[in-house]
Amino acid sequence: MTETTTTGRLLTMDQAAERLSMSTRWVRHMIRLGQIPAVHLGRSVRLYDEDVDAFARRHRRAVDQ
Structure with a gap:
């Protein structure tokens, strides 16, 4: 198993959903x-804010104006 060091804030599912609208x-x-990578802590699921932001950046598209 590969471990990475992450210093970001952990978000709840609700917080991540709100952040992504x-x-x-x-x-x-x-x-x-x-x-989207997630951390499973017992029955709880948490997401690092930087992973949520990275997901949003990867899926960003220019919007025709």
Whole structure:
């Protein structure tokens, strides 16, 4: 298992969903697909804020104005 050092803040599922303007169900789906890394602490799931931000940056597109 590979470990990385992360110093970011841990977000709850609700916080991550709000940050991405999506539902918690959609965030959970992205975690299952391996699109967003998550930390499982017992029955709780947490996401590093930097992973959520990186996901958003990878999927950013220019919007026609």
